[in-house]
Amino acid sequence: MASLTVRQLDDTLKRLLRLRAARHGRSMEDEVRVILRDAAQESHPGGSGTEQSQAALPGRKTSRPTSEPASEDAPRVLLIIGGGIAAYKSLDLIRRLQERGAHLRCVLTAAAQHFVTPLAVGALTGERAFADLFDPQSEFDVGHIRLARDCDLVVVAPATADLLAKMAGGHADDLATAVLLATDKPILIAPAMNPGMWTAKATARNLAQLTADGVRVVGPNSGEMAERGEAGLGRMAEPLEIVAAAQSILRRGGSLAGQRVVVTSGPTHEPIDPVRYIANRSSGKQGHAIAAAAAAAGAEVTLVSGPVNLPDPPGVSVVKVETARQMFDAVEAAFPADVAIFAAAVADWRSQGTSASKIKKQLGHTPTLTLTENPDILSSIAQRTSGRPRLVIGFAAETNDVIANAQAKLRKKGCDWIVANDVSAESGVMGGDTNTVHLVTASGVESWQPQAKDQVARSLIERVAAALDGRQR
Ligand code: C5P
Numbered sequence: 001m002a003s004l005t006v007r008q009l010d011d012t013l014k015r016l017l018r019l020r021a022a023r024h025g026r027s028m029e030d031e032v033r034v035i036l037r038d039a040a041q042e043s044h045p046g047g048s049g050t051e052q053s054q055a056a057l058p059g060r061k062t063s064r065p066t067s068e069p070a071s072e073d074a075p076r077v078l079l080i081i082g083g084g085i086a087a088y089k090s091l092d093l094i095r096r097l098q099e100r101g102a103h104l105r106c107v108l109t110a111a112a113q114h115f116v117t118p119l120a121v122g123a124l125t126g127e128r129a130f131a132d133l134f135d136p137q138s139e140f141d142v143g144h145i146r147l148a149r150d151c152d153l154v155v156v157a158p159a160t161a162d163l164l165a166k167m168a169g170g171h172a173d174d175l176a177t178a179v180l181l182a183t184d185k186p187i188l189i190a191p192a193m194n195p196g197m198w199t200a201k202a203t204a205r206n207l208a209q210l211t212a213d214g215v216r217v218v219g220p221n222s223g224e225m226a227e228r229g230e231a232g233l234g235r236m237a238e239p240l241e242i243v244a245a246a247q248s249i250l251r252r253g254g255s256l257a258g259q260r261v262v263v264t265s266g267p268t269h270e271p272i273d274p275v276r277y278i279a280n281r282s283s284g285k286q287g288h289a290i291a292a293a294a295a296a297a298g299a300e301v302t303l304v305s306g307p308v309n310l311p312d313p314p315g316v317s318v319v320k321v322e323t324a325r326q327m328f329d330a331v332e333a334a335f336p337a338d339v340a341i342f343a344a345a346v347a348d349w350r351s352q353g354t355s356a357s358k359i360k361k362q363l364g365h366t367p368t369l370t371l372t373e374n375p376d377i378l379s380s381i382a383q384r385t386s387g388r389p390r391l392v393i394g395f396a397a398e399t400n401d402v403i404a405n406a407q408a409k410l411r412k413k414g415c416d417w418i419v420a421n422d423v424s425a426e427s428g429v430m431g432g433d434t435n436t437v438h439l440v441t442a443s444g445v446e447s448w449q450p451q452a453k454d455q456v457a458r459s460l461i462e463r464v465a466a467a468l469d470g471r472q473r
Pocket of ligand 1: 264324342343344345346347348374375376377378379393394395396397
């Protein structure tokens with residue numbers, strides 16, 4: 001799929017595609033995405049995770065053509081456009097949000113106006129774009145406090161390194177930062193910057209501050225940069241990914257609205273020396289899918305993830321860790337929570353003492369690795385006497401006697417449910433996209449059909465919502 005480009009189509013198809021894209025006001029690439037999505041939906045009705053992004057944003061019942069005005073109950077999104085090359089994608093983002101029924105208002109930073117003009121933004125939104133904190137007309141007319149409050153969600157896209165630093169520091173020296181400081185609404189940022197700037201310690205500090213302040217993050221993605229020859233992590237999330245993240249924040253009436261959920265996912269890496277570590281084959285796919293499903297159901301989700309090769313799920317606060325002890329600290333820092341789901345494959349042991357330098361190979365000498373036990377995060381949280389989440393769920397990855405072992409684990413760990421699965425090599429679960437699970441609770445065992453990990457996640461989240469409602473336990 002990644003190798004199919006519009007350029008490879010024959011001329012007639014290209015012309016038809018161009019006409020169709022122009023008729024719908026989309027780029028040719030986006031038109032192709034829509035066609036493929038529609039085809040996928042026709043062949044697979046009923047929906048999957050990515051299809052959420054085509055539905056109307058919460059607050060409206062149907063999507064509408066972008067030319068129609070938004071209705072009274074349309075969700076109001078304030079889009080702050082920062083000054084980076086990815087600002088061109090913000091124009092597309094405006095259209096994608098409007099298609100899903102949102103009412104858009106936009107603020108441009110001074111730097112953003114080097115990339116997109118207030119005229120283009122105003123033409124798309126149907127109202128003037130705001131840019132100046134000291135503009136007497138807009139202060140009289142709307143004012144930065146009203147801009148900050150008259151919305152349901154503030155989206156910052158692209159969120160440049162400079163804008164992140166200003167937000168983290170509480171600056172308010174232009175309209176965008178004044179609005180961001182004044183708002184009491186949820187904020188979603190879509191960072192976009194050069195990979196070197198993204199990995200800079202200052203950016204990591206600022207991002208940690210912002211996530212601690214409750215700011216949600218989508219992206220960045222990995223790929224080529226606008227600068228020739230530059231590639232890495234730092235590309236702004238695609239407009240449809242930002243839309244999905246916005247949807248999960250705006251989904252006020254979801255079955256987990258108002259609930260705080262903590263999820264662990266992925267493996268842990270336990271260092272032996274600076275280059276070697278103990279790891280396992282967990283991909284993090286199931287844990288990440290659970291975090292995404294909980295966010296899609298309206299929960300406020302913190303995902304504590306070990307090293308994985310997966311994008312951050314939209315609308316989720318992600319805390320990245322390496323070791324079991326770091327995972328434990330991050331879980332505790334994310335509390336209080338209503339629900340904790342421990343899907344990570346935490347290493348049971350770590351090397352006792354880590355060598356500061358690489359252990360050298362010596363002829364005739366095999367070093368001995370002495371292991372020591374890691375803290376059991378699940379047990380320790382499940383057995384808390386105060387501040388225990390209402391529902392604590394563990395996973396049991398077993399290679400034999402799956403159900404009997406899971407039942408023993410439920411009792412030993414003191415959790416409420418165990419999701420048990422067979423991870424023997426023949427099952428293909430580790431790293432695969434499907435899973436066959438058994439839900440083990442105090443009242444019995446339910447064996448679910450083999451299904452996609454996304455679907456397992458959605459079913460589990462439905463059961464969680466029912467349990468919190470007291471409908472099922
Ligand atoms: O004991 P075992 O590793 O089989 O238990 C699996 C469950 O316990 C999973 O839910 C896993 O996330 C959790 N666990 C944990 N901390 C550990 C080991 C396992 O939270 N140190």
